[in-house]
Amino acid sequence: MYLAEIYCIVVTLEYGALLAFRENAGAEEMRMGKGFTCPMGDDRMRGPVCYADDESIDRLLESIVSSVKDFTESQHEVIDRLTRIGSALSAEHNLERLLEMIVDEARKFTSADGGTLYIVDEDEKHLHFEIVQNDSLKVRMGGTAGKIIWKPVALYNDDGSPNHANVSSYAAISGEVVNIPDVYHAKDFDFEGTRTFDASTGYRSTSMLVVPMHDHERNVIGVLQLLNALDSSGKVISFSAESRRLTESLASQAAVALVNNRLIWDLENLFESFIKTIAHAVDEKSPYTGSHGRRVVDITMRIAKKINDMNEGPFSAVHFNDDQMNELRIAAWLHDVGKIAVPEYVMDKSTKLQALFDRIEMVKTRFEVLKKDLEIQRLKSGMKAKKAGQGGNGSALIEEMKNVEEDYAFIETVNSGSEFMSDDKIARVKAIAEKTWTLGEERIPLITDEETENLSVRKGTLTKEERDTINNHAALTYEILSQVPFPRKMKNVPWYASTHHEYLNGSGYPKGLKGDEIPLQSRILTVADVFEALTAADRPYRKGNTVSQAIKILGFMVKDGQLDKDLFELSVNEKVFLEYAKTELSPSQIDME
Ligand SMILES: [Fe+2]
Numbered sequence: 001m002y003l004a005e006i007y008c009i010v011v012t013l014e015y016g017a018l019l020a021f022r023e024n025a026g027a028e029e030m031r032m033g034k035g036f037t038c039p040m041g042d043d044r045m046r047g048p049v050c051y052a053d054d055e056s057i058d059r060l061l062e063s064i065v066s067s068v069k070d071f072t073e074s075q076h077e078v079i080d081r082l083t084r085i086g087s088a089l090s091a092e093h094n095l096e097r098l099l100e101m102i103v104d105e106a107r108k109f110t111s112a113d114g115g116t117l118y119i120v121d122e123d124e125k126h127l128h129f130e131i132v133q134n135d136s137l138k139v140r141m142g143g144t145a146g147k148i149i150w151k152p153v154a155l156y157n158d159d160g161s162p163n164h165a166n167v168s169s170y171a172a173i174s175g176e177v178v179n180i181p182d183v184y185h186a187k188d189f190d191f192e193g194t195r196t197f198d199a200s201t202g203y204r205s206t207s208m209l210v211v212p213m214h215d216h217e218r219n220v221i222g223v224l225q226l227l228n229a230l231d232s233s234g235k236v237i238s239f240s241a242e243s244r245r246l247t248e249s250l251a252s253q254a255a256v257a258l259v260n261n262r263l264i265w266d267l268e269n270l271f272e273s274f275i276k277t278i279a280h281a282v283d284e285k286s287p288y289t290g291s292h293g294r295r296v297v298d299i300t301m302r303i304a305k306k307i308n309d310m311n312e313g314p315f316s317a318v319h320f321n322d323d324q325m326n327e328l329r330i331a332a333w334l335h336d337v338g339k340i341a342v343p344e345y346v347m348d349k350s351t352k353l354q355a356l357f358d359r360i361e362m363v364k365t366r367f368e369v370l371k372k373d374l375e376i377q378r379l380k381s382g383m384k385a386k387k388a389g390q391g392g393n394g395s396a397l398i399e400e401m402k403n404v405e406e407d408y409a410f411i412e413t414v415n416s417g418s419e420f421m422s423d424d425k426i427a428r429v430k431a432i433a434e435k436t437w438t439l440g441e442e443r444i445p446l447i448t449d450e451e452t453e454n455l456s457v458r459k460g461t462l463t464k465e466e467r468d469t470i471n472n473h474a475a476l477t478y479e480i481l482s483q484v485p486f487p488r489k490m491k492n493v494p495w496y497a498s499t500h501h502e503y504l505n506g507s508g509y510p511k512g513l514k515g516d517e518i519p520l521q522s523r524i525l526t527v528a529d530v531f532e533a534l535t536a537a538d539r540p541y542r543k544g545n546t547v548s549q550a551i552k553i554l555g556f557m558v559k560d561g562q563l564d565k566d567l568f569e570l571s572v573n574e575k576v577f578l579e580y581a582k583t584e585l586s587p588s589q590i591d592m593e
């Protein structure tokens, strides 16, 4: 019987009793509160009310009031419970836990021994087993316990007709609830699979309630199947109409929660893919830093997880929750996004004369032309001397040609980024640059002022302007990311990402922040960024450092007050770098245990 029907009967009875009450009780007896005298005596008092002086009517009234009270209380409890379940379902953002919760709550509501949750797959042709629970058999499958690999239930037969033989499939296709007292006596559906399952487990499947889950557009997105309702003594009984109604209500709440969860997941997935695509685009700009973004994420998250694991030491009180971990991970993926605006030839400048191409070839051509000019000059003066009957071997010119060759060899050597430029070397570059070669009628310097400036870079390949352009990527990272409307739980992404080149002693960039001005998350990113750069084997003009070499350099940076000492020590002592190296670096780089 539906609760609404019970309620109608109770209300009808109550109204009838009230009429009887009015007939039997005088107005003065209906008074409430102090000073009231019940004509039947004090023992007939029911709280402040005496119902009537007719005992049978009074008993009837008493029982009605009690029933209404019980009914109201139970309804209140049900509504309260459904509300709590509704809130809990909508608050659960983990899909696996949500699916489990749906079955758990439905089983609790109906005292069902078992429950199965199926989800309609994307092509709407199958029902996938998502959750299987059975208390008697001590079975809990799916959800947080991992995917169920059972064959899905086909919604359609091979000839394309709807599969009405399977009860879950029928419920999904028809959208109707199926309530079966005993599946062994059910004629409309094929329970062969259930019988086989029972035979293998010794279980006896009896009552079954199968409820389709409709989304807001009335599409069936899943099926909730409950098995063997139990009474208070543990005996299997049929699912009541009340159970059916409650399960339907819960199923529709669960469907809404599931759809919301999916929408959130889809959005997060889209967001995540988008971020990785951007990070990939940044890495793809350079053939030398192909996996920098991904590797920095790897090291960053290893350090953050290790911090969370620490029960003692400087990080014992630090714990990043799931949202903070996610925020840090996204910041790590996007930390170099500002490099999008840095020209590739600057980012990947592998020699001092590198622009869109290595200009050493242009310089070489000038030296060759000069050499040829000297050769021509030597031949011409030789012929002239011969005509004049004079001797001379042109040794001065030969010497000059040799000098040109040596000068070029020197320029070619110092063009390399690994060449440290001392004052002497810079002076020699300048001296060579003053020599000239002939183009047409014009005498032109062998090396231009701009080339001289590049060749005079003391360390590496970058001029100050180029270094500034590259360093500006951190400021650009902030400019770009601060335009993105990150959700509240990721609001710090632009800040963490853009401060990955700040050093504790204030010598970093772009803001020159110091100490506590730099959040722990940014310090982690900095350590990860430096370690990756030091050990990367794909950088131009230098091999990747070994783990111990990289740790040594990081140690110097800690001593100089650039990097966080505690983070460095944690990463070394807890073997974070070593574990990373084992997965990402070549065996030849792993030189410690
Ligand atoms: Fe960077």
Ligand SMILES: [Fe+2]
Pocket (backbone or CB within 6 Å): 292, 296, 335, 336, 529
């Ligand atoms: Fe980086």
